[in-house]
Amino acid sequence: MSSHPFQRERLEELLFASANETFSEEEREELNAMLRGSEAARSLAVQFLSLDAALADSLGASEAASLYVKKNSIAKNEKSFHNVLRFPLRQEAWLAAAAAAVILCGWLGWRSFSSYPDAVVEAVSFVQHASRSTALEVGVGFKPGDWIRFEKGRAAVRFETGVKLAVEGPADFQIVSNNGARMTRGRATIRVPGKIKGFMLDTPAERIVDLGTSFGVNIEQNGATSVAVFEGSVELRGRQHGSGPQHLSAGESVRVDGNLVAPSDIPYDVSDYLPTWQTSFGVEAIEGAMRVAEPSERAMPGKAVDRNRLLIFPERESVQLPSGFVVNATEPGEYRFPNGLKQLVALQSPMVVDSYLVQFNPGQSVTAESPHRFSGTLKFDRPVVGLLFRALMLDESDAMLGLPAADFGDIFRRGINASDDVSLSIDRRTLTVSFDVINGVDQIRVLVASNPSAPY
């Protein structure tokens, strides 16, 4: 092969320009001629382009690894819904936030999707004018001592340890440490995933110590406190009533009517906690025939039956997937049988995800007369990064993404089929599912980035 002289700088300019939509046909011909004519040019181009690929990999990986949302002037210029919440932070406030213990990762002050922005402004406005409260912003960090107060809506706080605290207003709570909080008003779900233990929630009447669990707490205006344990167990340590520590296990519930009164058993009822239970999994909103599985159903998708609604089962959290892990879809769009559902896509970079199983299981064959099409829309507070539609893909990923010891029952026709539709919105937060369930159980698996600041 002949080797013609070439200008190094011009070659680099052309290679750089080739990534742009404005790359012209004349430039393309010039670049190709240069590469045809010179081995040295090809060698330089290979180095240039492979370095570009490494650069994209490295920058992408460092963003994915970041736990905190950093100030990003480019992102700030976008009119994403989260930015509706932004208001000025002083520099020192930002610096404090950078070292903070927790992250506020979602505000849910809406009644429906359409009323969302107005409701959020209400919630933020209240907090902004409350005494002793920090400025609230999605993604901003808090430090021990910060109070969070609001009248309406829900907020989710993620502690560095992985503990999730979802609160429904009116609420007043304070960050005490990276593994503890104080609450004087509001209804909350606290989830302590994995092997973390020892999270402490102080209420006016009790100190609640987590022993590996999820639980709900409701503190009324007069200080009366109710506690319900969903999974695992907690220890109650009365602050003033003098009785010894009390062990409370899943399915048990107590109420304390005053500081000097020992807890008394009450009927276990999770219904009032379901909104914060949902929020604690980052499901911001649901529309249509769909609900999040209750605590008692979560580990038993094979046995959870609902003839009228699609069920969302939160599965494992913070699962590390390698690049090359194959799913059926990673991009926004509509997926229908056959092509949209059969494709395979490999993840382009390692990801840390939370998994959700979406299912319709009527428990018995649906007759021609009974309703058989169910649709629902769910909105996550983080981007959806992968979807699994096919039975074999679901089977192969159960061990990695399903809850440990999850009971998938004897469901034999997983995945979805010719009459089903799934669509993912452009911003990757909203998933719409429409299942036609004449033939057995439909299931898909949804992978959501664990990190709220995942680069999407």
Add this chain to the structure above:
Amino acid sequence: MLEPANHIPSEAFILALTASQTALRGFCQASLGHGEEAKEALQRTSIVLWKKCEKWNPETEFLRWAISVAKFEVLGVIRDRKRDKKRMVFASDVVELMVDEASEIVDVISDRATALEACMQLLSDRNREALSAYYVHGRSIQDVAAAQGKGISALKVMLLRLRRKLGECVERRLAGGGVA
């Protein structure tokens, strides 16, 4: 249409595939240039590797095997593009030349990526943001220029200069100095 793998990949396979991603991406991009073709070739390669996972002997070098698959998939992409009469950055005859050239440097792509990691520590946050917006998020020069408060020409010059500095830093490190 492709079907899922019949075998569950071993942990060793997943680790090897993950460790090879930068080299595979570099090979595909070096062979096909910027554009959708390189992404498509990488995706096809990953899927084929995943489907053939049981054929890899963990006692043999993964990257060599993976690159042999990637070469085939790169050529498959240009064959499909030619059939569909779609324009690519590189003409098909140039792609074949670039595949040969890229094969020569596969062994050092990982070393270059490691050197790059160290060199990137020297970037300011603002420069990192600009590079990230362009290379990771695929924003247009116009968008990045607007976000950075610069003119389009000025941003092009800035990005190209940053690219050159990083490239020079990588070469210095590979030359053995280890000094950025």
